[in-house]
Amino acid sequence: MPVVNWLKRHLVVIAGLVTLAYLLLPNVIVTVFSFNKPKGRFNYQWQQFSTDAWKDPCGVADMCGSLSISLQIAFWATIGATLLGTMIAFALVRYRFRARGTVNSLIFLPMAMPEVVMAASLLTLFLNLGAQLGFWTILIAHIMFCLSFVVVAVKARVMSMDPRLEQAAQDLYAGPAQTFLRVTLPIAAPGIAAGALLSFALSFDDFIITNFNAGSTVTFPMFVWGSAQRGTPVQINVIGTAMFLVAVLLVLTSMVISNRRNRQKA
Amino acid sequence: MATVTEAPPLAPTPEKKPPRKRGRWTPYWLLLPGLLWLIVFFALPMIYQGSTSVQTGSLEEGYKVTWHFSTYWDALSEYWPQFLRSILYAGSATILCLILGYPLAYLIAFRAGRWRNLVMVLVIAPFFTSFLIRTLAWKTILADSGPVVSTLNSLHILDVTNALGWTAGDRVLATPLAVVCGLTYNFLPFMILPLYTSLERIDGRLHEAAGDLYAKPWTTFRKVTFPLSMPGVVSGTLLTFIPAAGDFVNAELLGSTDTRMIGNVIQTQFLRILDYPTAAALSFILMAAILFMVTIYIRRAGTEDLV
Amino acid sequence: MTTDNSGDVRLSGISKTYGSFTAVHPLELTVPQGSFFALLGASGCGKTTTLRMIAGLEEPSSGTVHLGDQEVTHLPPYKRPVNTVFQSYALFPHLDIFENVAFGLRRRGIKSVKKQVEDMLELVQLGEQARKKPHQLSGGQQQRVAVARALINTPKVLLLDEPLGALDLKLRRQMQLELKRIQTEVGITFIHVTHDQEEAMTMADTVAVMNAGRVEQLGSPTDLYENPNTTFVANFLGTSNLIEAEVDSKSGDDIVLRAGGGKLVLPESRCGAPTTTGGKVLVGVRPEKISLTHADDAGEIAENRNRITGKIADSSFIGVSTQYVIDSPVCPEFEVYAQNIDRDARLVPGAEVVLHWNPAHTFGLDAAQDIDAGVAEVEEEAA
Numbered sequence: 001m002p003v004v005n006w007l008k009r010h011l012v013v014i015a016g017l018v019t020l021a022y023l024l025l026p027n028v029i030v031t032v033f034s035f036n037k038p039k040g041r042f043n044y045q046w047q048q049f050s051t052d053a054w055k056d057p058c059g060v061a062d063m064c065g066s067l068s069i070s071l072q073i074a075f076w077a078t079i080g081a082t083l084l085g086t087m088i089a090f091a092l093v094r095y096r097f098r099a100r101g102t103v104n105s106l107i108f109l110p111m112a113m114p115e116v117v118m119a120a121s122l123l124t125l126f127l128n129l130g131a132q133l134g135f136w137t138i139l140i141a142h143i144m145f146c147l148s149f150v151v152v153a154v155k156a157r158v159m160s161m162d163p164r165l166e167q168a169a170q171d172l173y174a175g176p177a178q179t180f181l182r183v184t185l186p187i188a189a190p191g192i193a194a195g196a197l198l199s200f201a202l203s204f205d206d207f208i209i210t211n212f213n214a215g216s217t218v219t220f221p222m223f224v225w226g227s228a229q230r231g232t233p234v235q236i237n238v239i240g241t242a243m244f245l246v247a248v249l250l251v252l253t254s255m256v257i258s259n260r261r262n263r264q265k266a
Numbered sequence: 267m268a269t270v271t272e273a274p275p276l277a278p279t280p281e282k283k284p285p286r287k288r289g290r291w292t293p294y295w296l297l298l299p300g301l302l303w304l305i306v307f308f309a310l311p312m313i314y315q316g317s318t319s320v321q322t323g324s325l326e327e328g329y330k331v332t333w334h335f336s337t338y339w340d341a342l343s344e345y346w347p348q349f350l351r352s353i354l355y356a357g358s359a360t361i362l363c364l365i366l367g368y369p370l371a372y373l374i375a376f377r378a379g380r381w382r383n384l385v386m387v388l389v390i391a392p393f394f395t396s397f398l399i400r401t402l403a404w405k406t407i408l409a410d411s412g413p414v415v416s417t418l419n420s421l422h423i424l425d426v427t428n429a430l431g432w433t434a435g436d437r438v439l440a441t442p443l444a445v446v447c448g449l450t451y452n453f454l455p456f457m458i459l460p461l462y463t464s465l466e467r468i469d470g471r472l473h474e475a476a477g478d479l480y481a482k483p484w485t486t487f488r489k490v491t492f493p494l495s496m497p498g499v500v501s502g503t504l505l506t507f508i509p510a511a512g513d514f515v516n517a518e519l520l521g522s523t524d525t526r527m528i529g530n531v532i533q534t535q536f537l538r539i540l541d542y543p544t545a546a547a548l549s550f551i552l553m554a555a556i557l558f559m560v561t562i563y564i565r566r567a568g569t570e571d572l573v
Numbered sequence: 574m575t576t577d578n579s580g581d582v583r584l585s586g587i588s589k590t591y592g593s594f595t596a597v598h599p600l601e602l603t604v605p606q607g608s609f610f611a612l613l614g615a616s617g618c619g620k621t622t623t624l625r626m627i628a629g630l631e632e633p634s635s636g637t638v639h640l641g642d643q644e645v646t647h648l649p650p651y652k653r654p655v656n657t658v659f660q661s662y663a664l665f666p667h668l669d670i671f672e673n674v675a676f677g678l679r680r681r682g683i684k685s686v687k688k689q690v691e692d693m694l695e696l697v698q699l700g701e702q703a704r705k706k707p708h709q710l711s712g713g714q715q716q717r718v719a720v721a722r723a724l725i726n727t728p729k730v731l732l733l734d735e736p737l738g739a740l741d742l743k744l745r746r747q748m749q750l751e752l753k754r755i756q757t758e759v760g761i762t763f764i765h766v767t768h769d770q771e772e773a774m775t776m777a778d779t780v781a782v783m784n785a786g787r788v789e790q791l792g793s794p795t796d797l798y799e800n801p802n803t804t805f806v807a808n809f810l811g812t813s814n815l816i817e818a819e820v821d822s823k824s825g826d827d828i829v830l831r832a833g834g835g836k837l838v839l840p841e842s843r844c845g846a847p848t849t850t851g852g853k854v855l856v857g858v859r860p861e862k863i864s865l866t867h868a869d870d871a872g873e874i875a876e877n878r879n880r881i882t883g884k885i886a887d888s889s890f891i892g893v894s895t896q897y898v899i900d901s902p903v904c905p906e907f908e909v910y911a912q913n914i915d916r917d918a919r920l921v922p923g924a925e926v927v928l929h930w931n932p933a934h935t936f937g938l939d940a941a942q943d944i945d946a947g948v949a950e951v952e953e954e955a956a
Contacts, residue, residue: 016373019366020388023454026403027392033406044406084300095293103297106304112504112560114512116529117549120536121311124318124546144307147300164663167630170650171657172677172726179651182676186667201393207515208529212536224398228519232402240395247394251387
């Protein structure tokens with residue numbers, strides 16, 4: 001039975017593609033419905049094709065404002081978390097010190113903690129301190145939960161780095177600062193970049209912790225959440241689709257460029 | 267980077283040290299800002315929350331620590347169904363993620379060839395569309411009159427799920443099935459990525475060696491591939507289960523009042539009812555339960571080095 | 574002394590301990606300016622630690638390091654006029670070949686490096702590859718970049734840490750000659766760490782054999798090979814047949830020994846151990862010094878030669894020579910390498926033979942040592 005044999009041999013591939021379809025289906029729906037012209041307030045049912053929302057992406061009150069707040073917070077959270085996380089990662093890989101275990105669990109716990117728990121406890125702190133909830137409390141929270149992910153990403157990279165490279169730099173007359181700038185940092189850069197990218201994505205997309213600590217500030221995910229109650233404008237789908245496309249295009253072009261560069265050199 | 271401007275108080279007298287022992291304090295300077303951040307905004311809030319959970323009082327009159335431990339008991343006896351549901355839903359979602367995610371991770375690691383990077387991008391790219399937007403899309407996919415529900419209906423699958431209590435009537439939306447489906451969808455990449463990382467490290471020649479030693483493909487998988495991917499399985503299941511157990515977004519958007527999870531309760535208590543002690547006690551119980559289960563799981567799976 | 578001694582390396586009482594483990598026992602060693610010096614030993618013998626203490630990458634637990642008249646014991650590596658060719662090269666993966674080679678010059682603030690780097694790349698025959706990244710080069714090319722990157726700084730001393738370990742045999746031979754050529758050309762002191770005895774003997778003019786954190790013996794390759802002082806050196810450097818023998822008497826400059834049923838003669842000058850009549854001595858002879866004669870022709874062997882009888886247990890033909898393993902009452906696995914000039918067809922496994930050699934090729938060692946010291950290390954490195 002050739003058909004059965006073929007199926008048997010490609011079972012993994014078929015199952016994998018089914019999962020991939022499951023993962024991508026909502027994005028297809030989001031894209032398709034960005035061209036919808038819904039009748040009521042909710043954009044859940046297909047009515048008719050329209051490019052209205054694409055022509056006027058900021059046509060919904062407050063949406064683009066919330067988008068800009070989210071982008072700003074993601075930007076600063078990325079910088080803060082990457083800086084602090086990279087420093088911790090270097091300390092963990094490169095130095096021996098006391099209380100290593102405690103440090104490790106302090107890094108690990110935020111990743112092993114449900115977001116609601118962190119969100120709620122952070123809110124109790126802010127309430128107790130009488131802090132004004134808003135941009136700054138969101139930023140503080142985002143740096144806190146992105147930090148551990150940066151540490152993990154950078155640590156992996158620094159750990160796989162040959163310590164002889166730094167020794168070679170020192171042997172070639174580079175002092176500690178020069179060694180760090182000229183050798184360690186460039187080689188760790190992909191790990192740091194991965195951590196930064198992850199931070200940006202986590203921060204930009206965070207809803208649970210933000211929702212607790214935002215006060216009256218509205219980020220983009222909070223706007224979407226609110227609209228799920230009040231009515232979903234098509235523009236939400238436009239933003240979602242655009243961001244998906246931008247991300248895919250960016251990654252694909254960078255892949256094509258690096259492919260071409262490798263081919264030229266080889 | 268941090269520079270030592272003056273001798274830290276505990277430093278031994280520097281003259282007696284050989285000149286190259288400098289840099290002793292460097293790790294502490296590197297750790298200080300980040301750890302301080304985590305201590306103040308992660309550890310300290312936990313302590314605050316602990317104390318809030320044993321306070322009594324009201325919003326108007328203020329709260330006082332009265333070591334009122336019965337809040338825990340009350341919270342548990344009132345909300346145990348939501349706790350149970352959270353663990354049940356998160357557990358089902360985790361198992362589904364493992365079943366669905368493994369083939370895809372395997373595909374990327376061993377079978378995708380030159381498509382590997384593209385498939386990888388497709389797994390990660392949805393992250394850039396806000397997960398709330400994507401979760402809302404499931405409302406469309408699972409809509410009562412939509413093709414999914416009618417297909418399930420005509421295949422009489424809904425009859426089975428109805429009998430099991432996973433769905434109700436002719437609907438999928440607002441049922442446990444929809445919530446689990448949403449949870450699975452949302453946390454699937456967190457399963458696939460660690461699985462892929464540990465599968466990718468496996469030397470492809472091991473498969474050939476196993477085949478050479480008379481193992482059939484399925485035996486090779488059971489005896490070689492799967493055990494070697496255990497670190498990925500462990501971290502994948504943790505990364506899926508933990509956030510899923512505390513999630514309230516899927517239950518809120520895709521579920522009904524009958525599918526409320528513990529996250530929903532905490533969120534409502536904190537942000538709407540403003541009953542801080544109960545909310546704090548609930549999140550403490552959730553945290554303790556998860557830490558307990560995670561510790562046991564890691565012990566049994568034997569992978570300590572997760573960070 | 575009128576000669577320039579700024580490239581001398583002088584280690585006095587230098588040692589390294591990690592907790593309770595002593596990697597290097599207090600060591601006295603002087604490497605004269607311009608020599609090609611090899612530290613030879615199995616992995617974990619302390620040779621790399623010694624090298625790293627000279628480079629400044631490891632701080633000695635005691636003792637001092639001098640370069641010429643300058644004490645450098647506590648100088649950090651970037652302040653020492655010493656450069657290293659690292660094991661597996663440690664080329665900077667993010668920099669191209671040109672920048673790798675220019676690295677040291679740039680760090681010392683030299684602005685116009687182009688000419689120097691190009692000349693150096695020519696010296697190692699890599700002019701064409703200047704703009705490639707390290708991973709695009711072959712192992713041999715990477716090795717040459719590592720040498721160029723170190724040499725361009727005209728260090729007083731060049732340290733080489735297993736520089737050829739990652740290369741295949743043929744390339745390794747080629748690079749050995751290449752390195753030797755470069756050393757003769759630039760005339761600076763080379764200190765070379767290796768576990769490969771052949772490599773050490775081909776390249777170095779002085780070899781220090783290290784074992785368990787100590788230098789067992791120091792000398793020229795010929796000297797070490799012909800006159801090993803210890804069983805470790807005898808076994809680690811090439812192959813030795815060691816026989817336990819009893820001192821019988823002395824006649825002139827020779828010691829007469831009894832081993833098994835027969836007599837062996839050992840020149841007194843070649844015996845490193847004290848000899849008293851009745852005492853034990855280990856007698857050694859290298860496999861290639863021995864001739865094999867079939868037992869039927871035993872009468873043709875000259876009278877003054879040392880002889881032992883035995884039976885061929887195994888033989889393997891390896892082109893230039895045939896290697897025999899002989900089962901003999903005095904030594905269970907006697908090795909003999911015979912040149913394939915006139916092969917006696919009767920010399921096959923099972924044949925009774927007489928082994929004989931010129932007594933001048935015999936050396937004597939202290940019998941108090943482990944007879945197999947160094948054998949395991951050789952096997953381990955070969956694996």
